[in-house]
Amino acid sequence: MTLKRHTQKAIPIIFTATLLLILLHIKDPDVVKASAQLTAFAYRKTVNIYSNPHYRHTGRTLKKLSGGQEISITPINKSWNRVNFLINGHYGYVHSNDILKDESTGSYHIYSLRKHTNIYNTPYPYGKKNTVFYSIRGSQSLTVVRMDRNWYKTVVTVKGKHDTGYVHHNDLNLAVTQKNNHYYASKSASNVYADAYSGVRSIIARIPRGHVLYGHSFSGNWNIVTINGRTGFIHNADFYKNNSFHRNFLIAFGDSVTRGSSADIDNGTTQYSWVHYLPSELGLSRVENYGVSGSAVAVRSDRKDSFQERESWINSHGKHPDTILVIVSINDFRHDVPLGSFDVRSRYTFFGGLRNFSEYLQRNNPKAKIIYMTPLTQNAVPTYSTYEKNGLGLSQDQYAAAIKRTASYYGLELIDMQHDRFVNTQMNPFDPAIKKQYYTDGLHMNKAGYFLLSKEIARRLLNN
Known part of the structure; x- marks a missing residue:
C-alpha cells in the first residue's frame, strides 16, 4: 500500500519533469x-x-x-x-x-572548354530561369570561385559593366594538373591554334620540327603555350614534351638576389627567393639556395665569402647536384672589382675569379648541367645603376660580356638575364610604377617580384 502511494506521487513529478525537458528542448x-x-x-x-x-x-x-x-x-x-x-x-x-x-572557397585561374561556354545569371539548372546573359567563345581564361561541386561563379564585363555570373563545371578545364614543360615540334610544320575546342580551329603559328615552345598541360591532349606574346594551344600529335629538369637536384649559387634578400622582415630569408618556387615550376626533387648577400666572384680584402671561397659548399657532404644554376654576382661591378685579363688567373679580378670558379665546377661536377645567368638590370642607390659607369669607368655590360666569354670558352649554358625582354619590360626597375610594385630598392625584390622572376627563369631554363 505504501509503495502504491509513493508511485502515485511520483507519476506527476516525472510527468512534470519530462514536460519541462520537452519545453526546454523546443x-x-x-x-x-x-x-x-x-x-x-x-x-x-x-x-x-x-x-x-x-x-x-x-x-x-x-x-x-x-x-x-x-x-x-x-x-x-x-x-x-x-x-x-x-x-x-x-x-x-x-x-x-x-x-x-554560396559557400565559395578558393579562386582558380582556368580556361573554358566549349565552342560556346554560357555564363548564367543564376546557378538554377532547370531551363527558363537559367538565363544566359553572356557567352564565351572557345578557350578563354577565367578566374572563378567554387560554390559547390557543380557550379562556379565569376565576374564578367559586359558593355563596361561588371556582373557576377555562374558557370557549370562541365564547361571548364578543371581536371588536369598544370605541369610546366617545354614542347618540341615533331612535324615539319607543327600547328599552334587559337583555341582548343572541337570544330574549326584557327592557326596562329606553324613551328618547324625540333623548335621548342614553353608552356603547361591543359587537357588530355592539349597544352597551352605562349608565342609572340599570345596564348596558343598545341596538340600532343604535333608536339612532344620533355622536361630535362624533372626530379633533378638543383643548387642555385649567387649573391643577395639569389638569396631573396629584402623579401621578408628578417632581410635575408630564402623563403621568398625565386629559387624557392623552382621545384613547382620545374618538377625538381630537391633545391638548395647558396646565395649570400654581398658576395662577389673575385676575392676582396674586406670579405671572406667570394664565389671562389665558397665554391666547395656545392659538393660539401658528398653532394652531387644534377644542375648548378648561377646568377653571377652584380657586386663585382658595384664594388669596383677590376675586370682583369681573360688570360691572367688572378683571384682578385673578375675574369680570373670567374675562370677559377668555372674550372672548379667542371672538375668536381663532371655530370652536372652548369648554367650561368648574367645579373639583372638594376636601379639601386647609392651605388651604380645598370646604365652608369662604376668607379673604374666600367659598365655592367662589360662584366656581362666577360660572363658570356667565359661561359662560351668552357662550353657552359648561358641565359642573358640582363637583356631579358620580359624582365626589362614587365619588371623594369627604371619604371617608377613597376619599381614600387615589385622592388624594395631597385635591385632586391619583394615577394611578388621574386615570384614573377621565378616564372621567367623557369621559362628561360626550359627554352634555353
Missing part, C-alpha cells in the same frame, strides 16, 4: 544561434519557405520561391536555414536540400 523558431549569413538560390522549380524548421512537409508554407531566385539565409544546422527577411511579421525557414548555398 526552441523559439525565430531565435537562432548567431551564424554567418550566406547567399543562396532556390534549387528546385518551386521551393517552400516554412513557418517552422521542424516540419518540412506538415508545417505551414509562408512563401514560395521560384527556381533560381536569390535569397539571404542564416544556417541553423545542416538541414535548416532561416531566411533573413520577414514574411507577414515572421521569419521563415528553408530546407538545405531545396537550395544551393
Whole structure:
C-alpha cells in the first residue's frame, strides 16, 4: 500500500519533469544561434519557405520561391536555414536540400572548354530561369570561385559593366594538373591554334620540327603555350614534351638576389627567393639556395665569402647536384672589382675569379648541367645603376660580356638575364610604377617580384 502511494506521487513529478525537458528542448523558431549569413538560390522549380524548421512537409508554407531566385539565409544546422527577411511579421525557414548555398572557397585561374561556354545569371539548372546573359567563345581564361561541386561563379564585363555570373563545371578545364614543360615540334610544320575546342580551329603559328615552345598541360591532349606574346594551344600529335629538369637536384649559387634578400622582415630569408618556387615550376626533387648577400666572384680584402671561397659548399657532404644554376654576382661591378685579363688567373679580378670558379665546377661536377645567368638590370642607390659607369669607368655590360666569354670558352649554358625582354619590360626597375610594385630598392625584390622572376627563369631554363 505504501509503495502504491509513493508511485502515485511520483507519476506527476516525472510527468512534470519530462514536460519541462520537452519545453526546454523546443526552441523559439525565430531565435537562432548567431551564424554567418550566406547567399543562396532556390534549387528546385518551386521551393517552400516554412513557418517552422521542424516540419518540412506538415508545417505551414509562408512563401514560395521560384527556381533560381536569390535569397539571404542564416544556417541553423545542416538541414535548416532561416531566411533573413520577414514574411507577414515572421521569419521563415528553408530546407538545405531545396537550395544551393554560396559557400565559395578558393579562386582558380582556368580556361573554358566549349565552342560556346554560357555564363548564367543564376546557378538554377532547370531551363527558363537559367538565363544566359553572356557567352564565351572557345578557350578563354577565367578566374572563378567554387560554390559547390557543380557550379562556379565569376565576374564578367559586359558593355563596361561588371556582373557576377555562374558557370557549370562541365564547361571548364578543371581536371588536369598544370605541369610546366617545354614542347618540341615533331612535324615539319607543327600547328599552334587559337583555341582548343572541337570544330574549326584557327592557326596562329606553324613551328618547324625540333623548335621548342614553353608552356603547361591543359587537357588530355592539349597544352597551352605562349608565342609572340599570345596564348596558343598545341596538340600532343604535333608536339612532344620533355622536361630535362624533372626530379633533378638543383643548387642555385649567387649573391643577395639569389638569396631573396629584402623579401621578408628578417632581410635575408630564402623563403621568398625565386629559387624557392623552382621545384613547382620545374618538377625538381630537391633545391638548395647558396646565395649570400654581398658576395662577389673575385676575392676582396674586406670579405671572406667570394664565389671562389665558397665554391666547395656545392659538393660539401658528398653532394652531387644534377644542375648548378648561377646568377653571377652584380657586386663585382658595384664594388669596383677590376675586370682583369681573360688570360691572367688572378683571384682578385673578375675574369680570373670567374675562370677559377668555372674550372672548379667542371672538375668536381663532371655530370652536372652548369648554367650561368648574367645579373639583372638594376636601379639601386647609392651605388651604380645598370646604365652608369662604376668607379673604374666600367659598365655592367662589360662584366656581362666577360660572363658570356667565359661561359662560351668552357662550353657552359648561358641565359642573358640582363637583356631579358620580359624582365626589362614587365619588371623594369627604371619604371617608377613597376619599381614600387615589385622592388624594395631597385635591385632586391619583394615577394611578388621574386615570384614573377621565378616564372621567367623557369621559362628561360626550359627554352634555353
